[in-house]
Amino acid sequence: MKKIIILCLLIAAALIPLNAGRYAGDFMMIGSGVRALGMGGAFSAIADDGSAIYWNAAGISGITKMEVAAMHAFLYSGLASYDNISYIQPLPNGVSIGLNLTRLTISDIPHFSESYLVGTNVDERINNSDLHLPGVPDAKFSSTDDLYQFAFSKHFKYDANMGWLSFEIPFDFYIGGNVKFIKRKLWNNYGTGTGIDLSLKTTTDLSVVFDVEELGKIDFGINFQDIAGTDINWDTISKIKDEVLFNTKVGIAVRQPIPALHSQLTLAYDYDYVYNGTNHFGVEWTYKDDGSIRAGYYDTNLSFGATVKVYDIYLDYALVTNPVGLTNRLGLRLRF
DSSP states (O other): OHHHHHHHHHHHTTOSOOSSOTTTTGGGGGOSOSHHHHTTTOOTTTOOSTTHHHHOGGGGGGOOSOEEEEEEEEETTTTEEEEEEEEEEEETTTEEEEEEEEEEEEEEEEEOOOGGGTTOOHHHHHHOGGGSOOSSOSEEEEEEEEEEEEEEEEEEEEEEEOGGGOOEEEEEEEEEEEEEEEEEEETTEEEEEEEEEEEEEEEEEHHHHTTOTTOOEEEEEEEEETTTOEEEEEOSTTOOEEEEOOEEEEEEEEEEEEGGGTEEEEEEEEEEOSTTOEEEEEEEEEETTTEEEEEEEETTEEEEEEEEEETTEEEEEEEEOOTTOOEEEEEEEEEO
């Protein structure tokens, strides 16, 4: 059963190069970070921690402190591991840069050599028990998928003069993107490719727009992933080329303070256009700056998560349901 599940996982994650090559980048669709997945992946409009390099790189210029984050996920009941490290460095004049490293690993995949069957026919293989495949693998191997992203972002402020309404609406604009390098290894073959993401995030104050002091802020985000087209070229004899499909992530989030409870409630929604579209819903409740709990829903999957802050260290956890098995994510973020 374990071998069957691994095989299905390989197909689903597109770790075997298919002729069509349409699912080459599916391992990147798993998503970085812990907090974002705890909200069902509804994070492109929020994008306010290191995982923003993946969800919406424009958001990293809203991070005013240096941040280092690490994540480990146990996917599909432990059949695969997913690791992520990110680093954000704020610079002068509202500019930030970041680096994101992600790896998906599937270990102990059984390999059965069929070299001894060369020169035989079907009848010989049926009638000769020595030519039947053994139940014990000849070897085991690991499959790895690596994603390296270098991100940049710039923060602008703009007050929109509403003229006859006699007031100005403040806007914060964040413009950014990332350059990515993809490296995939399956058995003794390698596939590599490069891609570009471009993104935008904007924030405004609802209390100014509606002249109601109690209202919070609203965020919009859009991320064009692999906008210039990304191909993964394999070093096989046939020179297989896989295509990573272009995707647009669009999101909106509302952050509403609740002064009586010393807290903030965030509601978020994202939509992915690739593969006929996917809806992402997320909610997060934050108490002071000490911690938060969250939940999300996407593609029939539920997710839950929590964060505890100790000084400038954030401890994150997320649980995501999946037909193949539960996914547990553990993360650590440090800002200084």
